[in-house]
Amino acid sequence: MKVSVIIPVYNAEKYISRAVESTLQCNEVYEIILIEDQSPDNALEICKSLAGQYEKVKLFRHGDGKNHGAGESRNLGIEKATGDFLAFLDADDYYLPNRFKAESILFQNPEVEGVYGGLGVHYYSDTAKEQYYKVFGDRLTTVYQKHPPASVFPGQLGMKGSFGLFSIDTLTLRRESLLNKMDIFFKNLRIHEDSEFFFRLSYYLNLYPGFLDCPVAMRGVHDHNRITEIETRKIKPCTTKILLWKEIRNWSEGEERMPEDIKVHIRRMHQSFEIANAPLLKKGILIIKYLVCDYSLIRNGLYNINFRKLSTQIF
Structure with missing residues (x-):
């Protein structure tokens, strides 16, 4: 080698x-x-x-x-x-x-x-x-x-x-x-x-x-x-996670061969960190926005949202 x-x-x-x-x-x-x-x-x-x-x-x-x-x-x-x-x-x-x-x-x-x-x-x-x-x-x-x-x-x-x-x-x-x-x-x-x-x-x-x-x-x-x-929280972890998952989301959406369920999961992770980092009022607005935008996926059972659980996940 x-x-x-x-x-x-x-x-x-x-x-x-x-x-x-x-x-x-x-x-x-x-x-x-x-x-x-x-x-x-x-x-x-x-x-x-x-x-x-x-x-x-x-x-x-x-x-x-x-x-x-x-x-x-x-x-x-x-x-x-x-x-x-x-x-x-x-x-x-x-x-x-x-x-x-x-x-x-x-x-x-x-x-x-x-x-x-x-x-x-x-x-x-x-x-x-x-x-x-x-x-x-x-x-x-x-x-x-x-x-x-x-x-x-x-x-x-x-x-x-x-x-x-x-x-x-x-x-x-x-x-x-x-x-x-x-x-x-x-x-x-x-x-x-x-x-x-x-x-x-x-x-x-x-x-x-x-x-x-x-x-x-x-x-x-x-x-x-x-x-x-x-x-140790000197840098707010959710803020850095938003940027990370935004990059991954932007990349995945341009990958035509990537399976749709994986793209959905990546989008969900990005959204969960956005919600976790938002002020209380904006959390509600974001949840409604994402529910509306992804209604067809939710209806088809492809998008099982649990924002509270996801917002606590740290990669």
Whole structure:
């Protein structure tokens, strides 16, 4: 295997060295692509030092030298990658030695276009653990059982019961499949750009499970990563979910081959988060609006609305 690992770097001077060194321990890694995204700290200088120290490490920045966010930084990394396979790592996370062990076997099958696995948790300080343990605990972020590729997309949508989650850090893709089957990679969303990518990715590519019962990478939890701000309600989760599901809805409505029941489910999820985030009076107006607009679906039994239940679901 020749794996290109893409790492967007922003405000990560404390963590990027560990991320890179954890990647270098994997023999399957062909190159490490750092996309420095106009960090306000000393991350650029550390990236330059790493690129000078290790032959496999390559450093790039956006053409205008400005901050573009994680999604566009990963897109630039995909453009620069030359390996046969693509993997991703957030700059404050790190790989474990078994990161590509399942992948090295699974990708021998040409039908396998992507592999996902389990993600563990590492607290960078006692303060971070004290503050965020109630959010993450010591739980493994994983898909709960092995599913065939055709079940991954509806599973992520919540159409197959309790499915679980996989992470950008544990995803490995066949580069040729990604480039041939998807025109748009990561979108420029402030939050959930990876989740939006996962939805579309699992629709177009055949994704297979790797190690699900043990971690292949670790999520680094500290005081300033974005996910902790969402999980602890510093950023209102319903607001970000509306934007996520709006993107998924817009995409799905343009997919002629997508089954109608899946489109209906996606539209329902988007509407449920809109209602959950609306003031009380507007909630009633939205419910009436959606009931009227989708009356034919309700009448035909295709649209079983339970807004109260849906509004509590967080992907």
